[in-house]
Each structure stands twice: as structure tokens, then as C-alpha cells.
Amino acid sequence: MQALRAEDWSYRGEGAANIVVSFTGDQASNPELEGKVLRIRKSPVVAPSEPRQTFSTEQNYAYLTRLIAPLLGDEYVNAGQLVPLAATFLQDLDQRIAAERPAKRVQAARLDCAGSAAQLLRDVGRPFIQSHDQSDTFCVEIKPKWGFLPTSSFIHPSNATAKLSKCRYCMHQWLKVSNGSIDRRSRYCPLDLFSGTRHRVERALHSLVDVPQNNVRVFRNGRAILTGDKAPPADSNSRAYIAELDRHLVDLVPAAADDSDAQPPHVQTFVSLLAEILLQEPLLQRLQAAQRLDHLDIEGLKGLYDSVIERHPVGQDHWLWDGRFDAPEWSRVVQQALARSSTAPSLSVHDVAALSLDEKAAIIAEYLLAATVKDCSIMVSVQRLSTPSEDPATHFKHITHSGTRFRYHVAVVDLDPKLFRNIPKYHRDDGEIVQHYMDHADDSTCYCSGPAQPAQ
Ligand SMILES: O=P(O)(O)O[C@@H]1[C@@H](OP(=O)(O)O)[C@H](OP(=O)(O)O)[C@H](O)[C@H](OP(=O)(O)O)[C@H]1OP(=O)(O)O
Ligand SMILES: Nc1ncnc2c1ncn2[C@@H]1O[C@H](COP(=O)(O)OP(=O)(O)OP(=O)(O)O)[C@@H](O)[C@H]1O
Known part of the structure; x- marks a missing residue:
């Protein structure tokens, strides 16, 4: 896969732990990204006094593919694939999407720019x-x-x-x-x-x-x-x-x-x-x-x-x-x-x-x-x-x-x-x-x- 560019991705949503962006770049030159979202971990803006233990993206992926997918059925669970992400891509993307994110969320956390991998998933909000x-x-x-x-x-x-x-x-x-x-x-x-x-x-x-x-x-x-x-x-x-x-x-x-x-x-x-x-x-x-x-x-x-x-x-x-x-x-x-x-x-x-x-x-x-x-x-x-x-x-x-x-x-x-x-x-x-x-x-x-x- 060619290097990802921040301008090809748009803010979709977020929870407490992850931000999801959808691919809105040129589909003809990136057919493998058509209909896909990236789910990227966040890190707190102010480091907590007691670091919160979390699992890595790789551990989450193993959990989803090996345990949850068999439990709920492959047809409902899309584990996608893990993709490596460059720190420069994450920094650019973090700046690009900041204006779209709820202010409360921006104050609390940003994209984890030290993270090396993210989940590339089917966009189940726009599957057709x-x-x-x-x-x-x-x-x-x-x-x-x-x-x-x-x-x-x-x-x-x-x-x-x-x-x-x-x-x-x-x-x-x-x-x-x-x-x-x-x-x-x-x-x-x-x-x-x-x-x-x-x-x-x-x-x-x-x-x-x-x-x-x-x-x-x-x-x-x-x-x-x-x-x-x-x-x-x-x-x-x-x-x-x-x-x-x-x-x-x-x-x-x-x-x-x-x-x-x-x-x-x-x-x-x-x-x-x-x-x-x-x-x-x-x-x-x-x-x-x-x-x-x-x-x-x-x-x-x-x-x-x-x-x-x-x-x-x-x-x-x-x-x-x-x-x-x-x-x-x-x-x-x-x-x-x-x-x-x-x-x-x-x-x-x-x-x-x-x-x-x-x-x-x-x-x-x-x-x-x-x-x-x-x-x-x-x-x-x-x-x-x-x-x-x-x-x-x-x-x-x-x-x-x-x-x-x-x-x-x-x-x-x-x-x-x-x-x-x-x-x-x-x-x-x-x-x-x-x-x-x-x-x-x-x-x-x-x-x-x-x-x-x-x-x-
Ligand atoms: O305990 P609950 O039922 O309040 O669930 C928490 C959710 O709150 P809510 O659905 O608003 O009531 C909570 O959702 P919000 O952050 O409030 O949107 C989280 O999903 C939390 O998960 P985690 O501990 O961050 O992994 C959820 O915590 P877990 O109990 O699932 O760990
Ligand atoms: N595969 C997907 N396709 C399209 N949209 C998605 C997909 N996965 C997640 N989203 C959107 O992104 C939002 C944030 O994703 P997600 O719920 O995984 O974040 P989170 O931080 O892990 O949430 P939580 O705080 O509940 O743990 C979701 O509420 C949903 O709207």
C-alpha cells in the first residue's frame, strides 16, 4: 500500500478511545481504500498521574478476530486489517480533523501520534x-x-x-x-x-x-x-x-x-x-x-x-x-x-x-x-x-x-x-x-x- 496522505481522510466520529476517519481521496488511484475507514487510537492531552493500562492495537485485533468474531459471527464482525501509520501522517491528520471534532473531545485527547498501527476497516456506515x-x-x-x-x-x-x-x-x-x-x-x-x-x-x-x-x-x-x-x-x-x-x-x-x-x-x-x-x-x-x-x-x-x-x-x-x-x-x-x-x-x-x-x-x-x-x-x-x-x-x-x-x-x-x-x-x-x-x-x-x- 502506498504512503497514506492526511488530506485523503475525513473525520467520521469518535468515542473515548478511538477516532474514526473515512477515505475521501481519489478512489481510482487508491482502489484498496475505497469504502474504508481508519480507526486510530487516541492519547490523552494531559498525561494522567496514574497511566491507564490499555491493550495495544495488535492485542485488540487478536481479540476481535480470534474470540469475538467466532462468538458473534463473522458476518457481523469486521476486523479489517492492521496497517502501519507514519508519525507524520498522524500529526498532519490530527491537525486536519481538529476543527471537526467536538471541543470537549479535543481538550481531552488527540490522535496517538506515537502509535504505529491502526485498524483499516470496511466503512459499515456507508457499505453500498x-x-x-x-x-x-x-x-x-x-x-x-x-x-x-x-x-x-x-x-x-x-x-x-x-x-x-x-x-x-x-x-x-x-x-x-x-x-x-x-x-x-x-x-x-x-x-x-x-x-x-x-x-x-x-x-x-x-x-x-x-x-x-x-x-x-x-x-x-x-x-x-x-x-x-x-x-x-x-x-x-x-x-x-x-x-x-x-x-x-x-x-x-x-x-x-x-x-x-x-x-x-x-x-x-x-x-x-x-x-x-x-x-x-x-x-x-x-x-x-x-x-x-x-x-x-x-x-x-x-x-x-x-x-x-x-x-x-x-x-x-x-x-x-x-x-x-x-x-x-x-x-x-x-x-x-x-x-x-x-x-x-x-x-x-x-x-x-x-x-x-x-x-x-x-x-x-x-x-x-x-x-x-x-x-x-x-x-x-x-x-x-x-x-x-x-x-x-x-x-x-x-x-x-x-x-x-x-x-x-x-x-x-x-x-x-x-x-x-x-x-x-x-x-x-x-x-x-x-x-x-x-x-x-x-x-x-x-x-x-x-x-x-x-x-x-
Ligand atoms: O459502565 P457503563 O455502562 O457506564 O459503560 C461505559 C460507557 O458509558 P455509558 O455507555 O455512557 O454508560 C462509556 O461510554 P462513554 O465514554 O460515556 O460514551 C465507555 O464506553 C466505557 O468503556 P471503557 O471503560 O472506556 O472501555 C463503558 O464502561 P464499561 O463498563 O463498558 O467498561
Ligand atoms: N467500521 C466502521 N465504519 C464506519 N463507522 C465506524 C466504524 N467503526 C466505528 N465507526 C464510527 O466511529 C465511532 C467511534 O468508533 P468506536 O466506537 O470504535 O470508538 P471508541 O473510542 O472505541 O468508543 P468507546 O468510547 O465506546 O470505547 C463509532 O461510534 C461509529 O460512529
Whole structure:
């Protein structure tokens, strides 16, 4: 591959750890970069007093290709390839994109110019080639969070009423309002999205549009048209941003016939199209099964963590914490998880005490895989086909909705490994979320939809 030039790349988005830029240079001279994005690590502007341990780009890549792709399915996970990057390219790019980045993010971190490699990935926000007889590409990015209720017998009785009936996302919303990180609670409940039931999936999607926070974004040809930043503050009743979204969607979907819904007509059709896509794909079930690899709940897992640390202090080599994701033990954990039936092994305190170190490590490894999947994002891209006949790009999936034919593509992104040493923090966070909920929340005004109702 020829040397990369900063002017060929445009800012797409970023999270806490990475910046993503898309290729906008000359495709004829760089055919291998057409439809690609670079995902590049950031480094903090001010070095933290205690350096934060992270995995390298190479370790993240091994984790994704060897463990997460088999767990969720290759069709949803695009690991791309690792490409070497020159420091001069990174410095130029960092300056070039600064004006496009949110000010808050620029103050906190910049491109890691000392990094030597980045992930070159398929642009799953714009997976289709544009031609005159198709619409623009619309992509919805959803960060679904935790789509299950725990069942672990390790949950302390004083926490059980809350934790067994209210999901972690909905409980967390109360704490986030209280500490000022959000200004109002969302009605979005992950249990709806993962319910497998049409009206609940649609309800989840409508709630995401109403209060996007960092859980939903919509892109049109790679440009964000709905993000949490566009939504008005809680003290405003303005729905102008939803009307603007509706105006964009006129170019993708027909208006819904039923105008009784609270949402404008094209948003309604869009939500119903997305729900249908999500319901016909096995992805949400796979994500939920992977999240349920958190068998013991953090309340049970923390005890296991302590007993492992006691017998095998961190600092000594061990596959569980030194980031050797190519170790056979890690692959075995994934294979065993896939081979098991969907029901989690129910372990008692007595069973856990009798486990060997390796057996405990395997349970913790499953928890860490689940932690990755609890924090990933789904990207659903859709394009309307003008001719209802054959689509020449046969590798895309198709759906007919509201009398219109679409091609679509579904992918999962942000699947980095989580740190073993974060487990005590997860335990503290859980305690704080649940305690705050029990002390301050009013059950009757919590938006959590609760577990799926058994079929009548
Ligand atoms: O703990 P949570 O549920 O708040 O999740 C964190 C996310 O917060 P949010 O989705 O806004 O609630 C948080 O997202 P934001 O930075 O708030 O956008 C990160 O994704 C964080 O991951 P990491 O620790 O940086 O690897 C996430 O932390 P992990 O718990 O996944 O490690
Ligand atoms: N393969 C891809 N194609 C198109 N856009 C992508 C792709 N991967 C990521 N993005 C976009 O870039 C944004 C940032 O990427 P990503 O979520 O991986 O960053 P992160 O820093 O790892 O996030 P987090 O803070 O959640 O850990 C995503 O929210 C998404 O909008």
C-alpha cells in the first residue's frame, strides 16, 4: 500500500478511545481504500498521574478476530486489517480533523501520534456503492447496552428486588441524572430492544429517537443527522430535531399511513423498517447470549476475582490478564461458551469454592467477553432500491417494507477487550447504581419494561 496522505481522510466520529476517519481521496488511484475507514487510537492531552493500562492495537485485533468474531459471527464482525501509520501522517491528520471534532473531545485527547498501527476497516456506515437509481445511504448506530436481567443466586437479598426486576440501564439513568452526566432519563429500555417482540422493539427505537443520549446516531452518507448533541435540553419541549430527521427520511422511506403516532410519518416508517430488520436477523439474540456470559453477576464474580488474585497475583504471567488473546485458553473459553446451551450454568457458593484456578479464570474470561458485548454498538445501513427487480450487488441482504425494496447491512463495532483489573471498579459501579436506585428512585416512574411477559 502506498504512503497514506492526511488530506485523503475525513473525520467520521469518535468515542473515548478511538477516532474514526473515512477515505475521501481519489478512489481510482487508491482502489484498496475505497469504502474504508481508519480507526486510530487516541492519547490523552494531559498525561494522567496514574497511566491507564490499555491493550495495544495488535492485542485488540487478536481479540476481535480470534474470540469475538467466532462468538458473534463473522458476518457481523469486521476486523479489517492492521496497517502501519507514519508519525507524520498522524500529526498532519490530527491537525486536519481538529476543527471537526467536538471541543470537549479535543481538550481531552488527540490522535496517538506515537502509535504505529491502526485498524483499516470496511466503512459499515456507508457499505453500498452509490449510483443514480438508489437513495442515499442511511445508517443507524445503536449502543444497546445490557439486554438482560441477572438471575444469579450471588446477588445479595437486599439488592435482589431491584436487580431482578429493573435492568441496569434503567437504574443507571437515575444515577446519571443525579451526577449531571445526563439531563433527563430516557424511556429507552434495552429489555424492549432485546425482547424479540415487534411492538417492544419499536417502542425501544422510538424512545431512542426521543432521547438519543449516546445510545443512537443516524448518518446520511456518513454525515451525522441525529446525535445526542442535536437533541434539545430537558427544559425545552422542542421537537425540531425530530422534524429535521423526518425531512431527511423523506428521501428514504414513504410516510406512514397512520398519523396517530407521536412521531412524524417518515420517522414512523423508518422505525418500523429498522424493527423488521432487527427482528429478522439473529444478531440481537447472539448479543444477548454473549452478554449472559456474565453468569454470576458482578456480586458473585468479585469474590472469584479476589480468590484468583490471592492465589496468582497480577504481575505474574497469566493468560487472563496479560492480553495474550491468541492463547489456547481464551479460544477454549469461546468454544465452550458456544457449545453450551443458552441456559447459564447455575453455580452455588459451594460449587465456586471447589473450582480450580483455571476453572475460575475461565468464568472470569467469560465475564470479560460479556463486558465487551454490553458496551458495543450496532450499525444498520439501509438504501432504497428504485427498481424492485434484481440487485446487482447480490451479497447484500434485502427487505421489502411499506411496498418499497431496500438493501441493508448490519454490523457490530466497538468490540475492544475490557481489563481484568477493572473488575473491582465494575463492582463499585454496580453497588453505586443499585444503592442510588433503591434510595432515590420511584419504582412506579422507572421506565424499565421488565422481563418479557410469558406468551398467553
Ligand atoms: O459502565 P457503563 O455502562 O457506564 O459503560 C461505559 C460507557 O458509558 P455509558 O455507555 O455512557 O454508560 C462509556 O461510554 P462513554 O465514554 O460515556 O460514551 C465507555 O464506553 C466505557 O468503556 P471503557 O471503560 O472506556 O472501555 C463503558 O464502561 P464499561 O463498563 O463498558 O467498561
Ligand atoms: N467500521 C466502521 N465504519 C464506519 N463507522 C465506524 C466504524 N467503526 C466505528 N465507526 C464510527 O466511529 C465511532 C467511534 O468508533 P468506536 O466506537 O470504535 O470508538 P471508541 O473510542 O472505541 O468508543 P468507546 O468510547 O465506546 O470505547 C463509532 O461510534 C461509529 O460512529
